[in-house]
Amino acid sequence: MTDGKKKRTHVIRKPPKAPPPKWNPRIVVFACNWCSYAGADTAGVSRIQHQPHFRMIRVMCSGRIQPGFVLRAFERGADGVLVSGCHFGDCHYVNGNERAVEQFEKTMNIVKLLGLEEGRLRLEWISAAEGARFAQVINEFTDQVRDLGPSPLNGQNHTEKTQTEST
Amino acid sequence: MDAGRHPLIDVVTNAEVISCEGEPGDFRARVRKSPRYVHEDLCVACGLCTDVCPQVGGNEFDVGLKARKAIYRPFPQSVPSTYVIDPDACLNLYGCLSEKQRLKLEKIQKLKHRKKDDYQPSLLACGHCLKACNVDAIDFDMRPEEFEVDAGAVLVAIGFKEFDARKLGNYGYGRFPNVVTSLEFERMLNASGVTQGHVVRPSDMETPKRIVFIQCVGARGEGGRPYCSRFCCMNAVKDSMLVRQHDPEVEDVTILYTDLRAFGKGYDDFVQRSKDEKSADYVRGRPAKIDFVPEDDTLEVFVEDTLGHNQRRIPADMVVLSVAAAPNDGAKKLAKILGIEVDQHGFIARRDPAVSAVETTREGMYACGSAVGPQVIPDCVAQASAGAARAQLFLTGHRVEEEKEPVEPMDLSGPPRVGVLVCHCGINIAGLLDVKKLARGAGVIPDVVVSKTHLFACSSAGQDELVKMIEEYDLNRIVVAACTPRTHEPVFREACAEIGFNPYLLEMVNIRDQCSWVHVEDREGAQEKAKALIRMGIAKVRHLQPLEAGEVPMNRSALVVGGGIGGIQAAMDLAFQGLPVTLVEKTNRLGGRLAEPNVKYLYPNMRPAAEILTEKVKRLEASGARVLLNTEVEDIKGFVGNFEISIKGKTQETLQVGAIILAVGADLHDPAGEYGSGKLSNVVTSQDLERRFFDLDKGGSLSPDGGQPSSASFILCVGSRDPEGFTGCSRYCCPTAIKQALELCKKGIDTTIFYRDIRTISFGAEEMYREARGHGVLFVRIPSDHKAEVIGDGRATAVRCFDDLLGRTLEVPTDLVVLSVGMKPRQPETDRFHDMLKASVGLDGFFLERHPELAPVETVVEGVLLAGTVQGPKDIVDTVAQASAAAAKASVFLAFDKVKLDPIVAAVVEEKCRACGTCIDICPFHAPEFVEDPPGVTVARINASLCKGCGTCASWCPSGAIVCKHFTDRQMHAMIDAFFDEEPEPVAVDDAKEQVAR
Known part of the structure; x- marks a missing residue:
């Protein structure tokens, strides 16, 4: 019965159109439940393709994203971190995203102090409807981080540090 | 989405009402549901059918700008998320016909092929979708269904349709491809729309450099529609800003308007921002025609610039017509079926729009x-809630009590024993990802005792499998790798809760929406990502804590503060539902601004205000609400369900209520000193004039100088739209001034109105405006940076101003000057209630709603609601609608004996707290507060009933004393770490695990 099914499977099994770039960055994306995570879902429903080298971590509000999370990600070897939330005025919790900006600025200062490039950390507002924008941001950011190359913190022996710091 | 998921809401799509009988409280409606040819309960919205469908047609949602197949999902967020077949486009014509039609066609076909004896007509000409569907959801044998619905009340919310701009031939819509409607433009601007937010010319797909917006297309007298469509001005302003932000290539944006009707809260500031940023060029004028210039494929708009006093030809690459709202096609038919009336325009008629925004002509x-x-969206939402409040009156006694058999909670203590269930979702996930390998990989991660896959984890079979896994392997943690938690977490949580498994020990991993659907081009990358996401989910689930949804008792009673029309309406709507309501009024009478001698007649029907008020007060008395006059609220303590209110009137009393409705109203602007008021004897405010109308009946006079004035001048926007004071629009003054001017005019007084924009946005007001013009009321437009000047010594003799339309300064002799004063927040009430309730106040000084569109009557404080002008200026219709909306929202809380609290909240580890107060400063909901426990030791404590669980305080606490439950630091860190901790490849698999990891 499965003419259509077979065909479909065939389509998917086609080799990737372009050979994948040699090195792919590892990117952590923090997203709030109501806007940016939902925006990523919208990208899915609309099948808007983007690069897969990021991992989403969902929080209820971008205000929850503290410097410690971002720094932990860099410490463990992330090549880039994207913080995302609702557009101003859209926050489900009145002004959590404005708090997120303050936290982000602090984090950015520390990231710079650590000697990491500014381009490895980014803040973006993505609404639940902006699936295309989510995909675009991910592609842009992935390319940007790929151009920067592996994080200078990557590959260092960080186990001891982590153990002492972990809560 | 919320409505679709709500256990008490049945959403029936593709359906229409064909008859409705009965009486209020006991209606029986027959509903005819057209077949969608896809079973809603089986369809998993995978989209395979759309991929194979050969038929392409225009997509209605994108107003024909984008194609869709004959089997399709109308738009990505549709509810239900089921696909539907368009019978007009589908090739399986026979399948979609009625039995009778089908037989007829079969007969014709057989006749055609009569030579072949054994000819069987093919009923399925195509059938690709049938083959593609994995879950057998498509069914061409579906027939229209009819069923009966018992209802206590009926709420009509059929919306509007666009005015067909083809009717106005001079704009060339339909002839010139680059003339588009605002809706088409909106779809292009939408990031998830047809062009992903790029605006392009339909003729050549190039970005237009010059865009012209034309307002009031088919509205305000044009195309036979006298009314104003309310939303188009702000929509054009917003779109002009968005298009500029999006496309720097757009050079010129021009908006051709008549009056800029930025009447809502904050709208004027928005327009000002647009003007400051020069995002659009505003030209006042209605174009005569649009011409096509074939040489360079552009357009030319002919318009008389009524402020620049010249005729202009504005070249444009694209013209956007802000088309009016017209009544929906089926409105008349539906009205007939329901036995209600439509108004002269074809919208559903209301009994008296000045009394109630939602009551139709039938009870x-x-x-x-x-x-x-x-309507604009905030008003729509408020009205919808108001409709719900009224409908509730017929539903008392039908309240559904949510009482489930309590389940014995399972013992889930001990070290984590994780079970992983990976979903195939048909081929949605399994088509790209190797789910078996994912499950095997998960199986070797420490603490994972069982890891399985399932074809459809969310199906009832999948849920049974989950339950079986929990029981068989004695699990205490669950990871489901499937679609998005935003839609399916509730499904799995419920399945867990049903067997007593704490639903907060479940974590969902999104490998469909955010993985297999979007990384088709990079299969390896997608597999890698899914593996990592599952690893991260397992890392988090290890640290999850069982959470219990807390409950606090609810006092099923309400307090309404303020006895104006808003307070009266809110109190009676609640009291009629049988809830104990106390209405507290500061003065010795009910009615507020509606009571004598404040208003005599109400526009647009000119019904005496006293009549309406008497009717309302009678209803209030009948409702059984307790009314306390001469009483003030002294103090408010507590939180939703448990407010403790001290009131002081004749006696001192303490009330225990579950919800509070604030309806303290607004003050009128005091023009002291402006326009000679206070100094010149014949300068009065609009309120004074209303009082003089009353005096007139008692033998008084209209003019403070005695006698009847020979001429009168109204100055609008006194105390509103003032850059130094209240920058917003007071909404009520334009129609009120016109109403008053008409009345003076009818007495033979020459009347002039000095205005900036005439904003007759309320029902019937635009018609009144025309009537006033017909009666000879003069309208003089003043530029927004000018002010009219009142001339006179001791007594005003003339008004001098610059007439924007004539382009010169005028001096209009006058015998009476009326200042149409705007509204301002009522003091000291606003400050006092702000202090007591901690509900936020906006920059304009009015109480701030939680969200202008989603929650227009709620405040950030749960259980505290706003009714009427306390939230911002509005007229009586809108006040009454908002009051009913507030009552509806209050009854949502008051329907239950207990308030269920979401357990995902923040909590303070008090040993670590240093009482610095950071959390108290940043929380917009005022959940944290200082407590002394034990005495002498001050710590912050978070009130779980106020906390919304955003976790911002947890990220700000300098001592790390705040734990954001379900998103703790430890859980977050574990997830981050798991990303980078590559686990060994599952080569040597434990036998027991291999066995279950099929």
């Missing part, structure tokens, strides 16, 4: 939103 039937006339 028990209500209408809301654009079904009754064009």
Whole structure:
């Protein structure tokens, strides 16, 4: 019965159109439940393709994203971190995203102090409807981080540090 | 989405009402549901059918700008998320016909092929979708269904349709491809729309450099529609800003307007921002025609610039017509079926729009939103809630009590024993990802005792499998790798809760929406990502804590503060539902601004205000609400369900209520000193004039100088739209001034109105405006940076101003000057209630709603609601609608004996707290507060009933004393770490695990 099914499977099994770039960055994306995570879902429903080298971590509000999370990600070897939330005025919790900006600025200062490039950390507002924008941001950011190359913190022996710091 | 998921809401799509009988409280409606040819309960919205469908047609949602297949999902967020077949486009014509039609066609076919004896007509000409569907959801044998619905009340919310701009031939819509409607433009601007937010010319797909917006297309007298559509001005301003932000290539944006109707809260500031940023060029004028210039494929708009006093030809690459809202096609037919009336325009008629925004001409039937006339979204939402409040009156006694058999909670203590269930989702996930390998990989991660896959984890079979896994392997943690938690977490949580498994020990991993659907081009990358996401989910689930949804008792009673029309309406709507309501009024009478001698007649029907007020007060008395006059609120303590209120009137009393409705109203602007008021004897405010109308009946006079004035001048926007004071629009003054001017005019007084924009946005007001013009009321437009000047010594003799339309300064002799004063927040009430309730106040000084569109009557404080002008200036219709909306929202809390609290909240580890107060400063909900426990030791404590669980305080606490439950630091860190901790490849698999990891 499965003419259509077979065909479909065939389509998917086609080799990737372009050979994948040699090195792919590892990117952590923090997203709030109501806007940016939902925006990523919208990208899915609309099948808007983007690069897969990021991992989403969902929080209820971008205000929850503290410097410690971002720094932990860099410490463990992330090549880039994207913080995302609702557009101003859209926050489900009145002004959590404005708090997120303050936290982000602090984090950015520390990231710079650590000697990491500014381009490895980014803040973006993505609404639940902006699936295309989510995909675009991910592609842009992935390319940007790929151009920067592996994080200078990557590959260092960080186990001891982590153990002492972990809560 | 919320409505679709709500256990008490049945959403029936593709359906229409064919008859409705009965009486209020007991209607029986027959509903005819057209077949969608896809079973809603089986369809998993995978989209395979759309991929194979050969038929392409225009997509209605994208107003024909994008194609869709004959089997399709109308738009990505549709509810239900089921696909549907368009019978007009589908090739399986026979399948979609009625039995009778089908037989007829079969006969014709057999006749055609009569030579072949054994000819069987093919009923399925195509059938690709049938083959593609994995879950057998497609069914061409579906027939229209009819069923009966018992209802206590009926709410009509059929919306509007666009005015067909083809009717106005001079704009060339339909002839010139680059003339588009605002809706088409909106779809292009939408990031998820047809062009992903790029605006392009339909003729050549190039970005237009010059865009012209034309307002009031088919509205305000044009194309036979006298009313104003309310939303188009702000929509054009917003779109002009968005298009500029998006495309720097756009050079010129021009908006051709008549009056800029930025009447809502904060709208004027928005327009000002647009003007400051020079995002658009505003030209006042209505174009005569649009011409096509074939040489360079552009357009030319002919318009008389009524402020620049010249005729202009504005070249444009694209013209956007802000088309008016017209009544929906089926409105008349539906009205006939329901036994209600439509108004002269074809919208659903209301009994008296000045009394109630939602009551139709038949009791028990209500209408809301654009079904009754064009609306902006905040008003629509408030009206919808108001409709719900009225409908509730017929539903008392039908309240559904949610009482489930309590389940013995399972013992889930001990070290984590994780079970992983990976979903195939048909081929949605399994088509790209190797789910078996994912499950095997998960199986070797420490603490994972079982890891399985399932074809459809969310199906009932999948849920049974989950339950079986929990019981068989004695699990205490669950990871489901499937679709998005935003839609399916509730499904799995419920399945867990049913067997007593704490639902907060479950974590969902999104490998469909955010993985297999979007990384088709990079299969390896997608597999890698899914593996990592599952690893991260397992890392988090290890640290999850069982959470219990807390409960606090609810006092099923309400307090209404303020006895104006808003307070009266809110109190009676609640009291009629049988809830104990106390209405507290500071003065010795009810009615507020509606009571004598404040208003005599109400526009647009000119019904005496006293009549309406008497009717309302009678209803209030009948409702059984307790009314306390001469009483003030002294103090408020507590939180939703448990407010403790001290009131002081004749006696001192303490009330225990569950919800509070604030309806303290607004003050009128005091023009002291402006326009000679206070100094010149014949300068009065609009309120004074109303009082003089009353005096007139008692033998008084209209003019403070005695006698009847020979001429009168109204100055609008006194105390509103003032850059130094209240920058917003007071909404009520334009129609009120016109109403008063008409009355003076009818007494033979020459009347002039000095205005900046005439904003007759309320129902019937635009018609009144025309009537006033017909009666000879003069309208003089003043530029927004000018002010009229009142001339006179001791007594005003003339008004001098610059006439924007004539382009010169005028001096209009006058015998009476009326200042149409705007509204301002009522003091000291606003400050006092702000202090007591901690509900936020906006920059304009009015109480701030939680969200202008989603929650227009709620405040950030749960259980505290706003009714009427306490939230911002509005007229009586809108006040009454908002009051009913507030009552509806209050009854949502008051319907239950207990308030269920979401357990995902923040909590303070008090040993670590240093009482610095950071959390108290940043929380917009005022959940944290200082407590002394034990005495002498001050710590912060978070009130779980106020906390919304955003976790911002947890990220700000300098001592790390705040734990954001379900998103703790430890859980977050574990997830981050798991990303980078590559686990060994599952080469040597434990036998027991291999066995279950099929």
